[in-house]
Amino acid sequence: MAAADWAWWLGLLAGAVAVYHFTDAFHCAVFAITHMGRRRAKLPPGHMGLPFVGETLTLFWHFKLARRPNPDAFVEAKRRRYGGGGDIYRTHLYGSPTVVVCSPAANKFVLQSPDTSFGTGWPSPELVGVSSIVNVHGGQHARLRKLVVGTINSPDSLRTFAKVTFENICKIFVSMEPSPLTEKIDECFAGMVPGFRAYPLDLPGTAFHHALNCRRKLNSVFREEIERRKVKQIDGGRGDDCDLMSGLMQMVDEQGNRLSDNEVVDNIVSLVIGGYESTASAIMWATYHLAKSPSVLAKLREENSALAREKNATDFITLDDIRKLKYTAKVVEETIRLANISPMIFRVALKDVEYRGYTIPKGWRVIVWLRSLHVDAKYYNDPLSFNPDRWDKAAKPGTYQVFGAGERICAGNMLARLQLTIFLHHLSCGYRWELLNPDAGVIYLPHPRPIDGAAMSFREL
Numbered sequence: 142m143a144a145a146d147w148a149w150w151l152g153l154l155a156g157a158v159a160v161y162h163f164t165d166a167f168h169c170a171v172f173a174i175t176h177m178g179r180r181r182a183k184l185p186p187g188h189m190g191l192p193f194v195g196e197t198l199t200l201f202w203h204f205k206l207a208r209r210p211n212p213d214a215f216v217e218a219k220r221r222r223y224g225g226g227g228d229i230y231r232t233h234l235y236g237s238p239t240v241v242v243c244s245p246a247a248n249k250f251v252l253q254s255p256d257t258s259f260g261t262g263w264p265s266p267e268l269v270g271v272s273s274i275v276n277v278h279g280g281q282h283a284r285l286r287k288l289v290v291g292t293i294n295s296p297d298s299l300r301t302f303a304k305v306t307f308e309n310i311c312k313i314f315v316s317m318e319p320s321p322l323t324e325k326i327d328e329c330f331a332g333m334v335p336g337f338r339a340y341p342l343d344l345p346g347t348a349f350h351h352a353l354n355c356r357r358k359l360n361s362v363f364r365e366e367i368e369r370r371k372v373k374q375i376d377g378g379r380g381d382d383c384d385l386m387s388g389l390m391q392m393v394d395e396q397g398n399r400l401s402d403n404e405v406v407d408n409i410v411s412l413v414i415g416g417y418e419s420t421a422s423a424i425m426w427a428t429y430h431l432a433k434s435p436s437v438l439a440k441l442r443e444e445n446s447a448l449a450r451e452k453n454a455t456d457f458i459t460l461d462d463i464r465k466l467k468y469t470a471k472v473v474e475e476t477i478r479l480a481n482i483s484p485m486i487f488r489v490a491l492k493d494v495e496y497r498g499y500t501i502p503k504g505w506r507v508i509v510w511l512r513s514l515h516v517d518a519k520y521y522n523d524p525l526s527f528n529p530d531r532w533d534k535a536a537k538p539g540t541y542q543v544f545g546a547g548e549r550i551c552a553g554n555m556l557a558r559l560q561l562t563i564f565l566h567h568l569s570c571g572y573r574w575e576l577l578n579p580d581a582g583v584i585y586l587p588h589p590r591p592i593d594g595a596a597m598s599f600r601e602l
């Protein structure tokens with residue numbers, strides 16, 4: 142090769158290396174300048190990847206395209222390269238400089254710090270709504286949370302919940318009977334879900350753009366419902382819609398103010414998303430793992446059939462019955478551990494925060510990598526196997542965070558467990574089923590699922 146050709150190729154290589162390191166070098170330089178004079182300020186180890194997209198494409202590769210049984214190579218590569226001791230790494234994801242934390246201690250530090258240190262930092266808060274419980278802070282969050290937990294997670298409310306269909310979730314939250322309208326709402330929610338952990342790029346054809354359109358349609362449906370209720374109240378109608386929407390509409394804060402219509406809509410949307418999509422996903426994974434684990438299914442069926450024989454065929458299973466289903470409870474816990482329905486949750490540093498000698502700079506996003514705890518062989522023996530009996534012993538402290546932790550721990554965690562238990566009771570007593578493509582690959586974003594959607598055939602027993 143001629144010398145000129147070599148020079149050309151070397152120049153190209155040097156340019157590519159410079160481009161690759163540009164984002165990392167830029168953010169390190171900004172950090173160094175803004176923290177000049179503070180001797181101990183040090184960014185967590187890591188690399189911020191390519192300009193603009195950072196490491197988002199690498200994340201999508203592991204979570205969407207590679208289709209391996211475990212997408213944690215994203216975090217494991219960082220542990221190998223930068224050392225596992227701190228379990229805190231810098232990166233650039235979803236358009237923001239980001240710190241990833243992925244150990245019981247680091248996760249606890251972020252999730253249980255006062256809310257003056259970390260706020261919620263979802264990449265696209267406008268999707269669920271900026272005034273939703275998942276996006277507000279401080280007193281506003283505490284007030285909403287009290288109402289929501291009282292409505293969906295108290296023993297009394299749990300007693301009243303029965304089936305787990307979408308129509309029912311609509312009924313609990315908005316008193317809507319199954320109709321073409323609830324079908325339209327269902328479609329809109331389904332259209333929103335892929336937008337949640339997508340790159341927030343609002344261009345025609347992107348998942349995020351479609352999700353925003355669906356969100357706008359939902360806005361108008363729920364706003365019409367609010368107007369209908371207001372008119373009914375003015376006309377002297379009894380407030381007979383005894384549901385969360387009414388609860389939110391009537392809620393008054395310490396200054397005597399009611400929630401705005403936007404706040405009511407945002408919170409209904411986030412609850413239906415939380416209540417429907419995550420539970421549906423847990424149900425799918427339970428059915429999937431049971432189809433692959435005949436001995437577990439046999440024990441589950443034995444326990445539930447024994448209970449069914451004690452009851453009249455027409456009686457519905459009660460909360461007291463459910464407490465007797467010890468093996469089923471282990472199946473539920475193991476399903477939720479292995480499904481990792483919320484693989485990661487998002488925060489933002491509201492000020493510079495120090496952790497083990499590193500600084501998490503103000504304004505950076507923090508991703509709490511929940512799933513890496515649940516698939517770590519240090520905490521769970523043979524972690525990718527479906528083994529309900531591992532729950533004979535409680536998990537080590539801090540290693541089970543499927544519902545998050547701290548002030549924002551999932552407001553529907555008991556409801557989710559209840560719905561899954563009731564479903565498993567009826568399914569195991571009444572049906573046999575098999576996976577049509579047991580070896581289908583798995584994708585992990587926006588929620589983990591087999592690529593064929595876990596196609597199964599069912600027959601009555």
Ligand code: HEM
Pocket residue numbers: 261274275276286289293411412413415416417419420423477482483486487542543544545546548549550551552553554556557
């Ligand atoms: C297996 C099913 C479920 C899983 C794995 C799950 C997981 C989670 C996680 C990890 C969080 C914490 C988010 C954060 O800290 O930023 C959360 C929050 C939340 N979840 Fe769930 N969830 C499930 C079911 C439900 C259900 C059934 C509902 C209600 C109907 C619900 C309502 C909520 C709400 C309202 C929050 C926000 C709490 C707050 O910010 O104070 N979830 N969920």
